Amino acid sequence: MSIRLGNSCVNCQEFENHFCTVHETKVAQQHTCDSFDMRAAIKNDPNCTTCARYMGATCPNPKKAAPHMLCSHWAPQEVA
Template sequence: MSIRIASSCNHCNSFSESHMCKTHDLKVSEEYTCDQFSILQQLNKSMHCKSCQRMNRADCEHPDLAADGMLCASWAPKVS
């Protein structure tokens, strides 16, 4: 299985609000990935700078613009 940030569960059509994968009928988290990923065709407002692991780091692509609530194509989930 390939690991890709863009193919994580919370970008997938099969990910439900109860953190269940509708494809695999399995409890998952936002960090999981799989090869049956089907991209969600809408913006997820929870994927903003404050929830991004890159905020305030050297690898943030927009350090001068980063702010709570800003959406970005380079967003990466914070991992506990």
């Protein structure tokens, strides 16, 4: 289980504050390994009601925007 470049440690459940809890070593976002375990998505429901622009001045389609619809200008309500 070697660590190699791959740009995915930050998406692994074992990543905590730039530290791999499996290998007990410091890692960065360009690393990954064979025991990579993807974090569960906090919220994976992109649509008008989860868009920061919905019903606002910056909504590109205010007359068409509705729940369960999505456009190419979608922006998450909260960025972590």
